[in-house]
Amino acid sequence: MSVAMRKYGMLYVMLLPAIVTIFVFSYVPMYGIVIAFKEFWITKGIMGSPWVGLANFETVFGLKKFWQVMRNTVEIxxxxxxxxxxxxxxxxxxxxxxxxxxxxxxxxxxxxxxHFISWVTISGILFVLLSNDGLVNNLLHAFGSAKIQFLSNNEMFRPLLILSALWKEVGWGTIIFLAAIAGVSPELYEAARVDGANRFKQMLHITLPSIAPVTTMLLILSVGSLMSGGGFDQVFNLYNPMVYESGDIIDTYIFRIGLTEGRYSMATTVGLFLNLINLIMLVTANKIAQKTSGNNIY
Amino acid sequence: MNNFVRAGRTAQARVRTANVGASAFDAANAIFLIVLAIVTLYPLWYVMVGSLLPYDEAIRSSFNLYPKKVTLDAYRFVFGSKFIMNGFLIAIVVTIGAVVYQLLITSAAAYSLTKRDLPLRNAIFLFFILTMFASGGLIPTYLLIKSLNLMNNLLVMIIPSGISVFNLIVMKTFIQSLPKELEESALIDGAGYAKIWLRVILPLSGPVLATVGLFVAVGQWNNWMTPMMYLQDKSLWPLAMVLRDILVEDNKFLLNATVQVERMTLDKTIKNAVIIVSIVPIMLVYPFIQKHFAKGVMIGAIKS
Structure with a gap:
């Protein structure tokens, strides 16, 4: 042991800051999850607060608002x-x-x-473009249609989320696919050309099948992280009470009931429920992805 | 013979239509991509034009392809604002702090984890990896930060996010790919692991340090969530949070009784200027970012 310590001791020292950081800021909060099963009193702390069993879950599952937010999250x-x-x-x-x-x-x-512009700034841009006297409404007005209050309209809010996310990320998303396409052997294309395949056919019969493994893998992983797919930054900076009905998602709901309203136990309960769903989906997706990659890529 | 010629002619015709089809596709494709580029850039251009217009021009029409009159009033206001300038300074400090801190502890840990014969190596690696699947969530983390007295302390921007497991994997993959000979000869010369890390590994890690460093820097520059949760003291707010206050919360700091009416009327153009000011620093480093980030995306993707 002492020989091992002399040899490896330094390596453990070098690992220590990382281990301590992860332990304190990732594992210790996991202990804090117990307040989902307690009635949390800030004066009594996590330890001192009384246990209430599954009462918090009963409360949460009985809330109409909770199910609305769940549905919004899944649909969005x-x-x-x-x-x-x-x-x-x-x-x-x-x-x-x-x-x-x-x-x-x-x-x-x-x-x-x-991709590099933060949602705070993009929200600022959208507010400028979509405000009552902004570019879009002035164009609508010029063409004789009525002005639309985009940011407080429940029918417009989801298209707004999807379109602005596309604007931000579609270009960046191509990188991985372009790399996959670059890896396709030129001989395949040559052979196809000799067989008389035009460029559209080459795209359909060579490029697409060649990037299929990467595509499948990414699709599985995105489905796995469906419920944790971020979106908090975007929704939180764009929404307002008027579009809660169509746009409020679990992450923003947890933030509001937890930090704005101070209902710690309830917010933690919702968070725990979401984490469990995420965990199951992620692990399943990873398992499937490993299997698929085992068959397809290597 | 006749048939042969005819067959040759139809083949030629087919090639010709194929060429016409191909160039039509090329043209349509080019037009589509140009439109996409315009759609991407126009909102930014629109905001920039809006930031340069004098107020009376700005309210007269909201559709200006280019600024007919230019004034820097809005920018003068932005750069004259203590709130915004203080945010700039703090953002620079915490960004540099976070980059240096994270690179050091990530690189040290990544190097240690490349030693295959290190006892408990797999257990330690699992200890890191598990946190990618489970977390305590918002409220427990909030309560922890509170109990550690990190509220209203700028260290909260640096310490809790001191290591990202994703970056750790990216760095470990890179260090594993380095040639072993240099390290071995240093070992034979009697150097310890710490010395090898400092003298051999770090100097060879330039590309990965740049990649991960830029990941961290952009994330930190745009980070408004941490200050929103943990920094109530406005004088500690980094730029991202200041911007959020102005752009999203629509903070009417312009409407303070102490501020002249003339500035109130600048509200609209000032918001435009604030947007431009928040984008310019990223535009400046963009050429580097683009190269390195793309590389980082690839390393991460290959790994996962």
Whole structure:
């Protein structure tokens, strides 16, 4: 042991800051989950607060609001997947067809850019564009239609979320697919050309099947993280009480009942429920992804 | 013979239509991509035009392809605001702090984890990986930060997020790919692991340090969530939180009784200027970011 310590001791020392950070800020909060089973009193602390069994869960599951927020989360995540997943693949295929390198690089540089702009700033831009005297409403007005209050309209809010997310991420999303396409052997294309396949057929019968393993893998992983797919930054900066009905998701709901209203136990209960769903979905997705990659990629 | 010629002709015709089809597709594709680029850039351009217009021009029409008159009043106000400038300074400090801190502890841990014969290596690795699947959630974390007296303390921007398991994996993968010979010769010369890490591994890690460093820097520059939760003291707010206060919360700091009416009327153009000011620093480092981030995305993707 002492020989091992002399040899490896330093390595443990170098691991220590990382281990301590993870222990304190990732594992210790897991202990805090017990307040989902307690009636938390800030004066009594986590330890001192009385146990209440599953009472918090009963309260939460009895709330109409909770189920509305659950439904919103599922529906919005599905919409995100439906539009946000195929869009970068299509864009990557189109970019791949561009022959002039400079033109291609310019377009790539431009469409990657919004990825780095934070949702705070994008919300600011959207407020400017969509306000009552903003660009969009003035255009509507000029064409003779009525102005629309985009940001307080329950029918407009979800399309707004999906479109703004596409604007921000579609370009960036192409990177991984473009890399996969670049890895396809040129001989395959040559063979197809000899057989008389035009570019559309090459795209359909060579490019798409070649990137299928990557696509399948990413699809499985996105489905796995469906309920944890972020969206908090975007929704939290764009929404307001008037669109809670269509736009309030679990993460924003937890934030409000927890930190704004100070109902710690209830917020933790909802969070725990969400975490359990996430965990099950993530582990399942990873298992499936491992199996698929075992069969397809290697 | 006749048939042969005819077959040749139809083949030629087919090639010709294929070419026409191909160039039509190329043209349509190019037009689509150009439109996409315009849709991407136009909102930013629109905001910039709005930030440069004098107020009377700005209210006359909200559709200006280019600014017919230019004034820097809005920018003068933004750069004259203590609130915003203080936010800039704090953002720079916490961004540099977070980058240096994270790179050091991540790299040290990643290097240790590349030693296959290290006892408990797999257990330690599992200890890290598990946190990618489970977390305590918002409220328990909030209560912890509170009990550690990190509220209204700028260290809250740096210490709790001191290591990301994703970045750890990216770095470990990179260090594993380094040639072993240099390290071995240093070992033979009697250098300890700490010395090897400092003298051999870190200097060779340039590309991955740049990649991860930029990940951390952009994340920290845009981080408004941490200050919103843990920093109630407005004088500690980094730029992202200041921007949120102005753009999203619609803070009417402009409407303070002490501020002249003339500034109230600037409200609209000032918001535009604030948006531009928040984007410019990212635009400046964008050429580097683009190169390195793309690389980081690839390493991460290959790993997962």
């Amino acid at each position: 995540s599905m919409l995100r997947l439906l539009f946000g997943f195929p869009a970068p693949i299509i864009l990557a295929l189109l970019l791949n067809e561009v022959r002039q390198a400079l033109f291609k690089r310019t377009i790539q540089t431009i469409v990657y850019l919004p």
